[in-house]
Amino acid sequence: MIGSRYLPLLTTLAIFILAYALCIAQFPNMLSTRVLGNLLTDNAFLGIAAVGMTFVILSGGIDLSIGSVIAFCGVFLAVGMGEWGIPPVLAIVLLLVIVTAFGATMGAMIHYLAMPAFIVTLAGMFFARGMAFLLSTASVPINAPLYDTLQSLYFRMPGGGRLTFIGMVMLAVFIGGMILAHRTRFGRNVYAIGGNVQSAELMGVPVAATTIGIYALSSFLAGISGIVFSIYTSAGYSLAAVGVELDAIAAVVIGGTILTGGSGFVAGTFLGILVMGLIQTYIVFDGTLSSWWTKIVIGLLLFSFIVLQRGLVWFTERRANAAAAAHA
Amino acid sequence: MAAERALLEARGLSKYFHGVTALDGVDFDLHAGEIHGLLGENGAGKSTLIKVLTGAYRRDDGRVSLDGAPIDPRDVMDAQSLGIGTVYQEVNLLPNLTVAENLFLGREPKRFGLVDSRAINKRSREILEGYGLSIDVSALLSTYSVAVRQIVAIARAVDISGKVLILDEPTASLDAAEVDRLFAILSDLKARGLGIIFITHFFDQVYRICDRVTVLRNGRLVGSRPLESLKRIELVSMMLGRELESAESGDHGRASEVRGEVVAAFKKVGKKGRIAPFDIEVRRGEVLGIAGLLGSGRTESAELMFGIHEPDTGAIEIDGAKTSLGSPRDAIRKGFGFCPEDRKQDGIIDDLSVRENIALALQARRGWAKPLSRREQDALADRYIEALDIRTSDREKPIKFLSGGNQQKVILARWLATDPRFLILDEPTRGIDVGAHAEIIRLIEELCAEGMALAVISSELEELVAYATRVRILADRQHVAELEGEDVSANGIMRAIAAAEGDNTGEARS
Numbered sequence: 001m002i003g004s005r006y007l008p009l010l011t012t013l014a015i016f017i018l019a020y021a022l023c024i025a026q027f028p029n030m031l032s033t034r035v036l037g038n039l040l041t042d043n044a045f046l047g048i049a050a051v052g053m054t055f056v057i058l059s060g061g062i063d064l065s066i067g068s069v070i071a072f073c074g075v076f077l078a079v080g081m082g083e084w085g086i087p088p089v090l091a092i093v094l095l096l097v098i099v100t101a102f103g104a105t106m107g108a109m110i111h112y113l114a115m116p117a118f119i120v121t122l123a124g125m126f127f128a129r130g131m132a133f134l135l136s137t138a139s140v141p142i143n144a145p146l147y148d149t150l151q152s153l154y155f156r157m158p159g160g161g162r163l164t165f166i167g168m169v170m171l172a173v174f175i176g177g178m179i180l181a182h183r184t185r186f187g188r189n190v191y192a193i194g195g196n197v198q199s200a201e202l203m204g205v206p207v208a209a210t211t212i213g214i215y216a217l218s219s220f221l222a223g224i225s226g227i228v229f230s231i232y233t234s235a236g237y238s239l240a241a242v243g244v245e246l247d248a249i250a251a252v253v254i255g256g257t258i259l260t261g262g263s264g265f266v267a268g269t270f271l272g273i274l275v276m277g278l279i280q281t282y283i284v285f286d287g288t289l290s291s292w293w294t295k296i297v298i299g300l301l302l303f304s305f306i307v308l309q310r311g312l313v314w315f316t317e318r319r320a321n322a323a324a325a326a327h328a
Numbered sequence: 329m330a331a332e333r334a335l336l337e338a339r340g341l342s343k344y345f346h347g348v349t350a351l352d353g354v355d356f357d358l359h360a361g362e363i364h365g366l367l368g369e370n371g372a373g374k375s376t377l378i379k380v381l382t383g384a385y386r387r388d389d390g391r392v393s394l395d396g397a398p399i400d401p402r403d404v405m406d407a408q409s410l411g412i413g414t415v416y417q418e419v420n421l422l423p424n425l426t427v428a429e430n431l432f433l434g435r436e437p438k439r440f441g442l443v444d445s446r447a448i449n450k451r452s453r454e455i456l457e458g459y460g461l462s463i464d465v466s467a468l469l470s471t472y473s474v475a476v477r478q479i480v481a482i483a484r485a486v487d488i489s490g491k492v493l494i495l496d497e498p499t500a501s502l503d504a505a506e507v508d509r510l511f512a513i514l515s516d517l518k519a520r521g522l523g524i525i526f527i528t529h530f531f532d533q534v535y536r537i538c539d540r541v542t543v544l545r546n547g548r549l550v551g552s553r554p555l556e557s558l559k560r561i562e563l564v565s566m567m568l569g570r571e572l573e574s575a576e577s578g579d580h581g582r583a584s585e586v587r588g589e590v591v592a593a594f595k596k597v598g599k600k601g602r603i604a605p606f607d608i609e610v611r612r613g614e615v616l617g618i619a620g621l622l623g624s625g626r627t628e629s630a631e632l633m634f635g636i637h638e639p640d641t642g643a644i645e646i647d648g649a650k651t652s653l654g655s656p657r658d659a660i661r662k663g664f665g666f667c668p669e670d671r672k673q674d675g676i677i678d679d680l681s682v683r684e685n686i687a688l689a690l691q692a693r694r695g696w697a698k699p700l701s702r703r704e705q706d707a708l709a710d711r712y713i714e715a716l717d718i719r720t721s722d723r724e725k726p727i728k729f730l731s732g733g734n735q736q737k738v739i740l741a742r743w744l745a746t747d748p749r750f751l752i753l754d755e756p757t758r759g760i761d762v763g764a765h766a767e768i769i770r771l772i773e774e775l776c777a778e779g780m781a782l783a784v785i786s787s788e789l790e791e792l793v794a795y796a797t798r799v800r801i802l803a804d805r806q807h808v809a810e811l812e813g814e815d816v817s818a819n820g821i822m823r824a825i826a827a828a829e830g831d832n833t834g835e836a837r838s
Contacts, residue, residue, distance in 0.1 A: 005468055183442040185434075188425070192433055195422035202420045203484075204405050204434035262424035 005263065008256025011308060012271045015301075019278055027285045033161025037154075039277040040167035045070065045229040045241075047170040047273040050248040050255075051177040052221030054269045057252050058181070059214050060194040060261025061117035065106065065124035066222035067244035069099055071237065072132040073226020078140035078236030088146040096223045102128070103219025107212035121215075125245070132238035139237035142230055150231050166228045173224065177266040190214060194261030251276055254301050275301070333396060335360040335523040336381070336412070336492050341390035343376050350376040352547045353390070358492060358523040363514060365538035365555070366527045367567055369622050369787050373547040374527055378494055381525075382414045383407035394491065413485030417497040421481055423470035428452035430469050431484050455483050459513055475506035479513065486517060493517065494525045499533060500623075511537050529623040530804070531560065531829035543567055561826040567621065568789055568822060588612030590648070591750050591781040592664075594633060597642035603628040605641050606807035608800065610750055610781040615772060617796030618785040619821050621829070625805035626785045627669055630752050633783070634666040635659040660693050665743030667736070669754040669785070675739045676727045683709035683723040685738050690745045712741035717767065733764025740771065750781045757788060769794060789818040803828035 024031045040047075049066045056063045073095055080091040102124070109120045153165040181187040189210040192200035201207050225244075230236055255272030257264025279297045283289045334357040343351040351373045358364050368374045379385040381392065383401030392399055394410060401407035404414070421430045428448045436443045437451070445466075452465040459479050469477060478498055485493055495514075499507050514524060514537060526538060534541060535555060543550040543566040550566045588611040598605030603625040610616055620626050632639045635653030644651055646662055653659050656666070668674035677685055687705045694700070700708070709723040716737045720730055727738055736756060743751055753772070757765045772795050776782055786792050792799055799816050801809040801824040808828040811820050 179442065183445070185436055185438075185443060188429060188433060188436065188443065191425055191429075192422050195424035199420045199422055200433075202404055202416075203422070203430075204408070262422075 007312060008258070008305070008308065009265055009268045009271070011305075012254060012256050012268055012275065016271055016275050016278065019275065019282075023278065023282050023285070027282075030281065030285060033157040033159035035161070035281060037157060037161035037163050037167065039274070039281055040170060041162075041164045041232070042280070043273050043277045044164075044166040044170040045225040045232060046244060046247055046251065046276075047270065048173045048228060049222050049225040049244060050251040050269045050273060051173050051266060052218035052225075053245070053248040054177065054252050054255070054257055054264065054266050055181065055190055055214050056117070056218045057249070057257050057259060058194045058261055058264055059190045059211070060197075061110065061211075061214065062121060062249070063103075063106075063124075063215065063218045063222075064118065064121040064245050065103075065128055066218065066225070066248060067241045067246075068125045068128035068132065069102070069219055069222035070226040070229050070241040070244055071239070072128045072135075073099065073223055074230040074233070074236030074240055075132045075135045075140065075238050076236070077227065077230050078142045079135045081142060081144050082140060088144045092227060095227070096220060099223035099226075100216050100220040103222075104212050104216040106219070107215030108208075110215065111208050111211040117215075129238065135238070136236070137238060139235050141235050147231055147234060151234070166231055169224070169228055173221065174266060174270050177269075181266045186210065186213060191262055194263070196262075247276070250298055250302055253305055254298075256305075259306075334358060335362075336392070336394050338381065338392045339390055341377065341380055341392070342388050343380055343385060344388050350547050351380065351387075354544065354547075354549045355552075356381075356542060356549075357552065358525060360491075360521050360523050361518055362539045363518055363524045363526055363537055365534045365541040366525055366544070367529070367534065367541055367563075368544035368550075369567060372544040374544055375496070376547070377544065378414070378496060378525070378527070381407070382412055382494060408485075408489050411489045411491030412494065413489030413492065414494040415478070415481045415485050415496065415498060417500055421469055421477055421484070423468065423477075425469060426466050427456075427463065427469050427472070427480055428465040430480060431455060431465075431487065435488070455487055456480070459483055459516075460509075473506075474501050475503075475509065478502070478506075478510065482513065482517075486522065490522070492523045492525070494527075496527045497529070498526075499528060499530060507533070529621060531563070531621070532804075534563075535560075559826075560829060561823060564621075564822050564826040564829070568787065568825075588614060588779065588781070591646070592633075593645040595643045595645065597632055597639045597644060599628070599632060599637055599639050599641075602637065602805065603632065604806040608633070608783075608807075610783060612749075612781050613776060613779045614781055614797040615776050615795045616781075616783045617792040617799035617816075618783060618802065619787070619789070619792055619799050619825065620802030621825060622787075623805075624802040625807075626802055627754055628805065629802065629807070630666065630754050630783070630785060634664055634752055636666075657692065660689060660746065663746075663749040665689070665746060665748035665751040667739050667743060667751075667753045667756060669758065671732075671735055671739055676735050678728040679726050681724045682713065682718065682720050682727055682730070682738055685727045686712055686741045686745060689742045693746050708745055712738075712745065716741055716744075716771065731764070733768070736764070736768060737771075740768075744775075748780065750783070751775070752783045752785075754785045755787065756784065757786065757791060789821055792816075792821065793818055801825060801828060 049070065052066065053063060076095050077091055080086045081088055086094070106120050106124045109115055110117050150165050154162040155168065157163055181190065189205045192203065192205045193207060193210055197207060229241060251272035252269050253259060254275055255264070255268030255270070257268055276298060279294050283291055283293055336358040338354065338356040341351055341354045341356070342349070354373070354377060356377065366374050376385065380387045383403045383406050399410055401410060422433070425433065431452045432448045437447045438444055439447065449465050456463065456465065461476065461479055463472065463476065469480065482493065498510060502510065518524060528534060538555055540552065540554050541558070541563065542552040545567065590609050590611050592610050594606065594608045596605040596607060606629065608616070618626050618629065631637050635655050635658050638654060644653060651662070683705055686709050687700055690708070691700055706723065712718065713720065713723060718734050718737045718741065720734060727735055730738065756768050769791060772782060772784060776795065784792070784796065793816055796816055799811045799821055800807055801811065801821065803825060809824045811824060
C-alpha cells in the first residue's frame, strides 16, 4: 500500500484545511490574501530554517544549532555593516560562507568522530550563541539602504495581500528544497542514509560527503533564515531566535516527516509551517487568548502526530507479520 | 564457454585478526558459468573469505585475480566496479526507498542535471522483467516480501557488477516455492556466463543447484570437489573434518547398565518455523549429545527446552509432573541451566566482575528481595574459581579480561552455583584453547558422574563420542535419529547425518 507513505502528509493537509475552515467560520475575514501574505511573511525565517531541518531529520539526525546561528547572523550583519563598515552584499556573502563552513564542520564531526548529532549540534548551539554575544550583547539596529529596498519590495496579490520579499524567499527555498530532496542524487542519498546507514554505505552512498552536506545545508539555510530575520526585524540581537530550532523540529514533525529518518516530504514541512502560522493568526484574531495557547496547541498536535507515526509503524509491522504467517 | 582459466582465482589467502588466524592459505577458483557452493560450519572462515574477496576486508597474504588480472579491491565499491557483486543474508537494500530507487541508488540516470525518475522506473521494469518479476517499481520496497527483495538485490548486484555474484545464505528465510524461483534465476544467470558463489547450509540445495563445492574448516581449505562425484557422506566428513577410515579407533559406546530416573521429558514439543516437534527424555547421570550440521535446529531445540521460546505444541514433564516453561526464569526456578553458544552475546556480562558473573543466576533464582550478602558472594566465587581452576588474578577482575576458556568456566560456575538438575551446554568448547578444552570435557564427565542430567550440543564429534551416553541426530530442523551404546561413534554420527540430509527436501521447513 503506497498510501501509508503519504498518510502523514495527507493528515496534515486535512488538519490544515479543517482548521482553516473552522477559523473562517468564526472569523470570515481570515479568508483573505492579506492574512495569507502576513502568515508567509511572519513565518518566513522559521520556514527557511525548517527546510534545512527537514533534510537533517530525513537523514535520521537533528540540528539544535539553528536558532543560535540565526541570532549570530543578525548580530554579524548588524555589527559588520555598522561598526566594521562592510558593504551589505559582501557581509551577506561572508556570513553565508562562515555559517556553511560551521555546519560542514559539525557534519564532519558527526561522521568522522561517530558522535551523536544531538551532542555535536548542542555544542554548536552554545558556540554560535557565544560568538553572537562576543560580537555584541546589545540589540544593534541595521541601517542599510539595501535593507530598506528589500523591506519595501513586495508583490501585490489580488485582494490586497502583500507577498513580501522575505515571503518569496521562503517559497523559493521550499521549491528548491523539494527539487533537491526528490530530484537529485544528494536527495536520494539523504533518504538512503535515513533508511539505514550500513545498507546505504554498501550500496555506494558517499556517507561522509552526504552527512557533511546535510549539516552544511542546514546551517546555510539557517544563515538565509538569519538574513531574512534581520530584514524582518531591522536589527541584530544575540538573544533573538531562542528555541527556533525546536519550532522548526515541530514544523517538520507536524509535516509528517518521521523522526527516525528516511521518510517524509519537504512539502509536508511547508504544511507544518502553515498549520503553526494559522494557530498564531487565530489567536491574533481572537484577541482574548494568551499567545501561550500557540504552544499548547502545537504541543497537542505534536503528541497526536507521534501517536499517528507510532501507529503507522505498528500497523505496517503487523501487516508484515501477517504476510509472513500467511506464507508459512 | 570452456573454462580453462578460472574467472576468479585466489591463491594462499590469509587473514589474521589480533593474532587469531581466520583464514589460512586458502585457494579458491570460480569459473564462468558455474555455481560454486561454499560450505563450512560456523567459524570455518566462509564469511571471512567472502569479505576478503569483496574488499570488505583487506587480505594479509595471498593473491586474487579476476579474468587473469591481479586485483586488490580496497572496499566493497571497488570490488563492485571490478565486477564482483554480493547479496548478503540480511538483504542490504533500503525498505524506505522505492524498488526502482533501490536498483539505481548511486548511479541514477540524469536529465538536465536532475534525477530522471521516469527513466529509472522504465529501466527498472525492464531489468526486473528479465527475472520474471512484474511489479510496481515505484512502490516502496517495504511493501514487498523478502523473496522479492532478494530478487531485487540480485538484480542490482548483477546489473552493477556482472561477472561474479556472491550469495550469502540467500535461502535462509525463503519458503519452498520462493527457493524454486530463486534457483530458476540462478540457473539463468549461470547460463548467461556469471560465476556464482553460493553459501548455504542446506545440503539438498547444494546438490540441487551447485556444480562444485569448496569446504572450509577452521580457516583452512578442506577441499574443492565437483559435486557429481561427491557422495553425501564424503561431504559430511569434509565438513566435520573426520576421515572415515580413521574414525573407528577410540570409539566406545557407553553402555548404561543402570538408567537414572527421568528428570525432564519433552513430548512432541515443537515450534513452527523453528523446530519440528520432538520427544526427548533426560535422565540423571546421563549426557545427551546433540549433533547435526549448522542450521539443523540444535540451538532451536535447546531454546525450547530452556523456555527462551515457548513451544506451540507438545507437553513438558518434570519429575513426572506436567508443567510449562514460559521463560528462562521459569526454567531456572525448576532447576535448569543453559550455557548459550555465543557467550559474548548471550552469556557473559562484559563489565561485571568474575564474582558478579558467577553470582548472577543464583541471585536470579532467589529473587531480588533476598540478596546474597557480599560474604556469600565472595565465598561462592572463591569456591568455583578454585574448583574449576578459573585463571584470574582475583575475583573482582572484569570478566572481559579473561580468556575464552576461562569465561566459559565462569558461565559454567554461574549455573553450577544454582545446583541445577539439568544443564544444557551449547557448543561449550567453541573458540577456546586446547588445554581449557580438555578441562571442560573432564568437567562434563564429572558432573555427569555426580548424577546431573546434561544435554550438550557440539559439532566436535570426538568430543560427543567421549562423553555422550546417547546422541540425538538433527537435520533440517527435525530430530531424525538417536544413537545409543555401540552406535555412538564418530562414524555412526556422520552416517546418520548424511542419511538424514539425503532424505530431506532441504527447504521444507515451515
